[in-house]
Amino acid sequence: MWDFNIVDGVLKKCQGSGTEIIVPEDAKSIAAFAFSDCKDAEKILIPEGVTEIGSYAFADCKNLRTLVIPKSVQKIGMVSFRSCWNLSEIHMPGVVELGDDAFYDCRNLEIIHAPCLEFENSNIQKKKEMALKAFIYHRKDYLDDTVIAGYRKYLLNRKKYVLPIVFTNDLADVLRDYDYGKKITKNNIDSEFLNQAMDANATNCIAFLLDWKAKNVQGDTEKKKQNVKIPDPFGAVAMKKIWTYEKKEDGTVILINYKSMDTAVNIPYRIGNDVVSTIGEYAISPERSRRPSKQAEILNKISSVTIPSNIKSIGDNAFSMCWGLNEVFISEGVKSIGDNAFYFCDSLRKITIPASVEYIGRDAFKYCHNLTIFAEEGSHAEVYAKDNGIPFCQSQL
Numbered sequence: 044m045w046d047f048n049i050v051d052g053v054l055k056k057c058q059g060s061g062t063e064i065i066v067p068e069d070a071k072s073i074a075a076f077a078f079s080d081c082k083d084a085e086k087i088l089i090p091e092g093v094t095e096i097g098s099y100a101f102a103d104c105k106n107l108r109t110l111v112i113p114k115s116v117q118k119i120g121m122v123s124f125r126s127c128w129n130l131s132e133i134h135m136p137g138v139v140e141l142g143d144d145a146f147y148d149c150r151n152l153e154i155i156h157a158p159c160l161e162f163e164n165s166n167i168q169k170k171k172e173m174a175l176k177a178f179i180y181h182r183k184d185y186l187d188d189t190v191i192a193g194y195r196k197y198l199l200n201r202k203k204y205v206l207p208i209v210f211t212n213d214l215a216d217v218l219r220d221y222d223y224g225k226k227i228t229k230n231n232i233d234s235e236f237l238n239q240a241m242d243a244n245a246t247n248c249i250a251f252l253l254d255w256k257a258k259n260v261q262g263d264t265e266k267k268k269q270n271v272k273i274p275d276p277f278g279a280v281a282m283k284k285i286w287t288y289e290k291k292e293d294g295t296v297i298l299i300n301y302k303s304m305d306t307a308v309n310i311p312y313r314i315g316n317d318v319v320s321t322i323g324e325y326a327i328s329p330e331r332s333r334r335p336s337k338q339a340e341i342l343n344k345i346s347s348v349t350i351p352s353n354i355k356s357i358g359d360n361a362f363s364m365c366w367g368l369n370e371v372f373i374s375e376g377v378k379s380i381g382d383n384a385f386y387f388c389d390s391l392r393k394i395t396i397p398a399s400v401e402y403i404g405r406d407a408f409k410y411c412h413n414l415t416i417f418a419e420e421g422s423h424a425e426v427y428a429k430d431n432g433i434p435f436c437q438s439q440l
Contacts, residue, residue, distance in 0.1 A: 062085040085106050087107060097123065116135070121143045127152075147336075291320070308349070328364060350377060357384050375399050392414060398419045401423055
C-alpha cells in the first residue's frame with residue numbers, strides 16, 4: 044500500500060511498499076524527490092491532468108521498469124530519472140521542457156519517444172539545448188528518427204566546435220558523447236582535432252580542419268627567449284582556466300565553479316593578489332544548475348580535496364554528490380561548513396576537520412555511509428559526529 048501527501052494539487056511525497064503505484068487523480072504536479080523512497084516500485088502510472096514533474100522526482104528508483112507519462116505533462120525537471128537502471132523505454136508525448144541530465148545514468152534506456160522535442164519543430168535555441176543536455180547520457184536509440192536527425196544537424200551547424208569523429212557517424216551512441224563540443228583553437232587544432240580526424244580517416248573533416256588552419260594559424264614563429272616571464276601559477280590568467288570566481292566586498296575571493304580536469308583538487312591560497320576566502324555554493328558539485336554534462340562527469344571522478352587555512356567558509360552543497368570523492372583535508376583556520384556541503388558523497392571515507400570549525404550545517408554529511416570524521420578531542424566536529432552517528436577518530440592537526 045502507498046500513502047500520498049498531496050497539498051493544493053502538489054504530490055509532495057509517496058511512501059509505502061509494493062511494486063505498482065497509481066498516482067491519485069487529484070495530483071496536478073509532482074514535487075522534487077517525491078518518489079525518492081519508492082525503491083521497490085516497478086510500475087508507476089501518472090494520470091492525465093498532471094502537468095509537471097519536479098527535479099529528482101524519481102531519482103534512484105532502480106527497480107522502475109514501466110512509467111506512463113500522460114500527454115498533459117509538459118515539463119520534467121533536471122535529473123528527474125537519474126539512475127533508473129531498469130527503465131528501458133519512455134514515452135513523453137506532451138513534454139516541451141526537459142531539465143538537464145533528466146535521464147542521467149539510465150544505463151538500459153533504449154527507446155525515447157518525445158515528439159514535442161523534435162529539433163525541427165522549434166526555432167528557440169534554448170529548447171534545442173535542453174533536449175541535447177537531457178539526452179546526453181546512456182541512450183542507445185530513439186523511436187523518433189527526427190530527434191536523431193535534428194541532433195546531428197545541430198552539431199553539424201556547430202562544426203567549428205565539435206570533435207571531427209562526429210562527422211563520420213550518424214549513430215546516437217557516438218553523438219551522445221559530444222554535449223556542446225569543444226572549440227577549435229590555434230593551440231589544440233593539431234593535437235585534439237587533426238590527429239583524431241586522421242585516425243578516423245575522416246577525409247571531409249581533415250579538409251575542413253586544414254582549411255581552417257590555413258586561414259587562422261600563421262606559419263611557425265619562434266618566440267623570443269629573452270624577457271620570457273615565468274607565469275604565476277596563482278595569477279588571474281592561470282586561475283581562470285581552473286576556476287570561475289568573484290571578488291567580494293571585503294576584497295577577498297569566492298570560488299564559484301571548478302573547471303579543471305584534475306581529480307586531486309587543491310583549493311588555491313590566492314588568485315592574483317587577492318586572498319581566496321570562500322568556496323561558494325555548488326562550486327565543485329556535479330549537481331550545479333546548467334553545468335555541462337562532461338564537466339559533471341569529471342567532477343564525479345574527483346578523489347581528494349585539500350582546503351588551506353585561508354578558506355573561512357565552505358558553502359552549501361559545495362561538494363554535494365561528488366560520488367568519487369574519497370578523502371578531504373581541511374586546514375586549521377576554516378570556520379564553517381555549510382548545509383549539505385558533502386551531501387551524498389557516498390565514497391567519502393575520511394575527512395579531517397580542524398578545531399577552528401565552529402559550525403557544521405544541516406545534513407552536511409548526509410548519505411556519506413562510509414565516512415569517518417578525524418578531529419581533535421573536544422572539538423565541535425567531535426560533538427557533531429557523535430550527535431549524528433558518524434564514526435569519529437581523534438586526530439592531532
